[in-house]
Amino acid sequence: MTATRIVRVVGPAVAAAMVLGGLQAGAAQEVRNPIPPSPDSLAIGRTIYAEHCAVCHGVNGRGDGPLARTMVPRPADFRVHLAEGHSDAQLFEWVSNGVPDTGMTGFADVLSDEERWHVINYILTFLPVER
């Protein structure tokens, strides 16, 4: 097999991989919460929040939980930070993998995908207005 022949065979495969990779990157940016904020979802989210998040973020999402005082930066006050209108994808990324260089660790190993969406539904109820 000559070099030209190899390029002809491999070229299209590489091009296809690049297109597919691009599609995947695009899809990842558009991750949407698949779970509507139903009363059931919010109830589950509330339980998860109380167990895993309130210790830092505070029962009312103000960033004033018992552990918050020791942290730099302080945990986010959800009433302020989430009001900036972060996308579902961004929130899911933070809750899954944490916020770099802060005390916020990821919960991908602790909570299932669905549980992370439930708790995201719940923390959005701290917003003063709909996003």
Ligand code: HEC
């Ligand atoms: C050990 C303390 C701690 C725990 C537990 C914790 N967080 Fe955080 N969280 C932080 C800190 C610190 C930040 C960073 C604040 C900042 O970005 O300035 C943060 C940031 C965030 C952000 C980004 C907010 C923004 O707009 O910047 C989200 C969303 C979030 N936390 C959700 C959660 C959820 C949901 C849970 C529970 C599953 C949780 N956190 C548990 C400390 C914690």
